[in-house]
Amino acid sequence: xxxxxxxxxxxxxxGVVGCLIAQQAVDAGLSVLMLEAGPRVDRWRxxxxxxxxxxSLRLFHWNAPYPPKPWAPHLETRTASxxxxxxxxxxxxxxxxxxxxxRYAGGATWHWAGICWRLTPEDMxxxxxxxxxxxxxxxxxxxxxxxxxxxxxxGVSGPSDPMLQWPTNGKRSKPYPMGPIPFGPGxxxxxxxxxxxxxxxxxxxxxxxxxxxxDGRPACCGNNNCFPVCPxxxxxxxxxxxxxxxxxxxxxxxxxxxYRIETDEKNSIQAVHFFDPDKRSHRVTGRLFVIACxxxxxxxxxxxxKDERNPNxxxxxxxxxxxNMMDQPKLTAELELQEPLWTGVxxxxxxxxxxxxxxxxxxxxxxxxxxxxNFARSPLGAAAALKKGLVGKALDAEIRRLSACTARLTVEHxxxxxxxxxxxxxxxxxxxxxxxxxxxYDVGDxxxxxxxxxxxxxxxxxxxxxxxxKFQLSPEFLNSDHIMGGCIMGTEPAxxxxxxxxxxxxxxxxxxxxxxxxxxxxxxxxxxxxxxLALKAADAIVNQLKHG
Amino acid sequence: xxxxxxxxxxxxxxxxxxxxVLVGGLLFGxxxxxxxxxxxxxxxxxxxxxxxxxxxxxxxxVPHRLKAEIGSRMGAAMMALNPALLQQIDGLLSIARAKxxxxxxxxxxxxxxxxxxxxxxxxxxxxxxxxVTGAPDAEVFAYEYALMYGPTRDVMTIPSYAISxxxxxxxxxxxxxxxxxx
Numbered sequence: 001x002x003x004x005x006x007x008x009x010x011x012x013x014x015g016v017v018g019c020l021i022a023q024q025a026v027d028a029g030l031s032v033l034m035l036e037a038g039p040r041v042d043r044w045r046x047x048x049x050x051x052x053x054x055x056s057l058r059l060f061h062w063n064a065p066y067p068p069k070p071w072a073p074h075l076e077t078r079t080a081s082x083x084x085x086x087x088x089x090x091x092x093x094x095x096x097x098x099x100x101x102x103r104y105a106g107g108a109t110w111h112w113a114g115i116c117w118r119l120t121p122e123d124m125x126x127x128x129x130x131x132x133x134x135x136x137x138x139x140x141x142x143x144x145x146x147x148x149x150x151x152x153x154x155g156v157s158g159p160s161d162p163m164l165q166w167p168t169n170g171k172r173s174k175p176y177p178m179g180p181i182p183f184g185p186g187x188x189x190x191x192x193x194x195x196x197x198x199x200x201x202x203x204x205x206x207x208x209x210x211x212x213x214x215d216g217r218p219a220c221c222g223n224n225n226c227f228p229v230c231p232x233x234x235x236x237x238x239x240x241x242x243x244x245x246x247x248x249x250x251x252x253x254x255x256x257x258x259y260r261i262e263t264d265e266k267n268s269i270q271a272v273h274f275f276d277p278d279k280r281s282h283r284v285t286g287r288l289f290v291i292a293c294x295x296x297x298x299x300x301x302x303x304x305x306k307d308e309r310n311p312n313x314x315x316x317x318x319x320x321x322x323x324n325m326m327d328q329p330k331l332t333a334e335l336e337l338q339e340p341l342w343t344g345v346x347x348x349x350x351x352x353x354x355x356x357x358x359x360x361x362x363x364x365x366x367x368x369x370x371x372x373x374n375f376a377r378s379p380l381g382a383a384a385a386l387k388k389g390l391v392g393k394a395l396d397a398e399i400r401r402l403s404a405c406t407a408r409l410t411v412e413h414x415x416x417x418x419x420x421x422x423x424x425x426x427x428x429x430x431x432x433x434x435x436x437x438x439x440x441y442d443v444g445d446x447x448x449x450x451x452x453x454x455x456x457x458x459x460x461x462x463x464x465x466x467x468x469x470k471f472q473l474s475p476e477f478l479n480s481d482h483i484m485g486g487c488i489m490g491t492e493p494a495x496x497x498x499x500x501x502x503x504x505x506x507x508x509x510x511x512x513x514x515x516x517x518x519x520x521x522x523x524x525x526x527x528x529x530x531x532x533l534a535l536k537a538a539d540a541i542v543n544q545l546k547h548g
Numbered sequence: 549x550x551x552x553x554x555x556x557x558x559x560x561x562x563x564x565x566x567x568x569v570l571v572g573g574l575l576f577g578x579x580x581x582x583x584x585x586x587x588x589x590x591x592x593x594x595x596x597x598x599x600x601x602x603x604x605x606x607x608x609x610v611p612h613r614l615k616a617e618i619g620s621r622m623g624a625a626m627m628a629l630n631p632a633l634l635q636q637i638d639g640l641l642s643i644a645r646a647k648x649x650x651x652x653x654x655x656x657x658x659x660x661x662x663x664x665x666x667x668x669x670x671x672x673x674x675x676x677x678x679x680v681t682g683a684p685d686a687e688v689f690a691y692e693y694a695l696m697y698g699p700t701r702d703v704m705t706i707p708s709y710a711i712s713x714x715x716x717x718x719x720x721x722x723x724x725x726x727x728x729x730x
Contacts, residue, residue, distance in 0.1 A: 039556045039557060039558060040556060041556070041557040041558075042557070045557050047708055050708060051688070051691040051692075051708060052688045052691075053688070054677075054679045054682070054683070054684065054685075054686040054688060055677050055678065055679065055694070055696070056682060056684070057684060058707065067558045068558065069558050078684040078685070079684055181715065182715050182717060182718065182719075183719050184717055184718075184719060185703070185718075185719045185720065185721040187719070188719035189719075209714075210714075210715060211714050211715040212714070218714075219714035219715070220714060220715075221710035221712070221713055221714055222705060222710055222711060222712060222716075222717050223705065223707070223708050223709060223710045224704075224705035224707050224708075225705075225707040225708040229708075231708045254556065255556065340721060340724050342703050342704070342721040343704070344700070344703070344704035344705050345703060345704065345705065345711075345717050345721075346717050375707070376700070376704040376705050376706070376707055377704070378696050378697050378699070378700045378704050378706075379677075379696055381696075381699075381700070382676050382677065382695075382696030382699075383677070383696075386669075386672070386673050386676060386677070389669060391609065391652045391653070391656050391668075391669075391672060392611055392651060392652040392653045392656070393611070393653070393727075395672070395676075396698070396699045396727060397699070397727065399676075399696065399698075399699040399700070400699035400700055400724060400727060401724060403699065403700045403704060404700065404703070404704075404721075404724060405724075
């Protein structure tokens with residue numbers, strides 16, 4: 001049994017990656033202690049908090065229903081000054097790294113979209129095929145079984161027709177555990193319009209229960225609130241895994257802010273140290289340690305933990321910790337249309353165009369994923385119609401028109417790993433006196449060329465095909481909240497941080513699984529790949545402790 | 549699934565803090581919207597009679613079913629922002645009565661630009677948005693009853709509520725001209 005101070009496996013972070021590893025470890029009979037910096041909050045409170053937000057904050061401020069504890073700050077965006085408090089961002093595209101993860105038990109899966117794309121074989125061989133970026137240290141055939149396990153672990157619904165699956169050229173060892181979620185009118189019409197341009201809008205595989213309950217969670221009822229919170233837990237989030245881990249003897253300690261990783265003479269990890277809310281320090285020992293606090297908090301913690309043996313920080317003999325920070329730089333277009341599109345039926349995201357992510361053009365510029373946002377636009381329509389000073393029937397008609405006949409299209413670009421996109425420790429300190437993360441971010445010419453030559457022209461054609469009468473492009477690149485890089489994977493310890501199982505090259509009993517390990521980003525959502533890497537790491541962890 | 553752990557949600561969830569930030573938001577909103585008002589307005593008295601007048605003008609300005617309990621709370625909040633609210637309501641009611649108005653279209657064109665029209669639009673806005681200011685911490689008086697969801701209620705989901713059931717929604721949508729009743 002784990003206690004507050006020791007366990008076979010100490011997992012820092014309670015998001016999807018940490019929870020899947022913890023579940024596999026407790027199933028294997030190992031003791032597990034999970035440490036979470038933030039609080040543990042009931043779903044109903046978050047739902048009520050969302051409903052009590054003013055309408056101007058209910059869209060695009062996904063962290064707003066999750067006020068942080070003082071000791072576990074995360075991004076807040078209710079005001080411009082609040083937005084600058086925690087993440088310290090610099091560089092030409094600082095705005096594009098405004099990552100909205102949640103430091104709550106359950107992590108950022110509280111408000112993820114639930115979209116579960118796999119990488120293609122080509123996504124993992126950028127250097128070999130296109131002469132850019134980095135190759136993965138293994139091929140698609142190695143990760144495929146983990147993708148399948150991940151789809152069953154978190155409950156992914158998706159189409160059974162291979163023509164509607166992604167990737168089109170990758171082996172799939174099992175079908176999705178559930179069938180696809182139906183389209184609403186907006187997605188149906190968007191799919192038809194895109195098809196005329198050769199852009200194939202696929203039903204998204206998504207960790208939402210489709211038509212049936214799965215793993216103790218109910219079927220999706222189309223509450224159209226996947227972010228910022230699914231009110232009924234039809235969408236997988238790691239908060240739903242926590243009671244299952246506890247039921248099997250795992251222990252979860254919330255409000256425990258890990259601030260240092262301690263090494264021993266052999267440079268193995270010996271302990272982690274955390275602050276409680278009274279700023280008292282505690283030491284936790286274990287046989288093996290998993291740091292899974294996302295692509296920002298994990299490298300931050302490694303850099304905070306420098307010691308005599310590791311002067312650049314733990315796991316950082318390569319000097320690559322905190323480098324290669326990635327996300328999908330995003331552009332959005334706000335459209336007004338002649339005819340109704342009708343978003344807001346079904347999940348907030350349920351489809352995407354991915355054939356635009358692939359091609360020989362990747363030698364010159366980024367591929368990109370296009371999609372239509374499917375959230376209900378009535379609050380936006382109402383606010384715009386009220387601003388016009390309309391009343392009575394004219395007001396209602398304009399609200400209906402502006403809600404139905406407007407849309408937001410989104411394009412997310414593949415970024416290349418760059419050592420200059422770097423997380424370092426800011427001189428600014430948080431409430432506990434811990435350095436805040438500082439990130440320098442430049443999306444690079446690869447992305448800028450894509451926007452100029454490829455994606456924005458396509459966005460305009462898509463808009464025209466939908467009958468747009470207005471087209472307003474976002475003035476700069478935005479974040480997609482898919483944090484990748486920072487602890488990238490490879491076989492050469494001098495150039496990367498972790499090995500093919502997400503084990504730190506420098507420390508045999510330290511694992512850094514998740515998006516941070518990904519050496520390429522592709523243009524699609526990263527969570528399923530993070531989850532697959534978590535399961536691959538879990539196999540290695542259990543094997544190492546049982547047989548190592 | 550039972551929650552067997554101690555829930556320790558941050559204090560920002562509590563009403564105590566919401567009230568604190570609300571005062572700041574209200575004052576900011578008042579100053580922004582009505583620059584001629586003194587920075588700190590005296591607390592206004594709200595009564596059943598005031599609530600009834602607020603509902604009377606609301607029912608003339610907004611052609612939909614309105615909940616009196618929501619109106620009473622919103623009216624009190626608006627009066628805290630605008631001490632002249634009741635006089636302005638009386639002014640609006642006078643114009644409406646002079647026109648024998650039953651719906652807003654009957655008299656709105658006669659409302660002069662300035663405080664009377666601003667107040668009329670503010671009352672309409674409050675019923676549609678469920679808030680009386682645009683402040684980031686504005687108190688929410690109505691969520692699912694906010695009228696902004698009414699004109700699309702036949703198709704669009706009220707976020708976090710469900711229109712149908714598991715996989716029961718379709719790609720069908722009615723014409724734009726089919727305005728639902730609400």
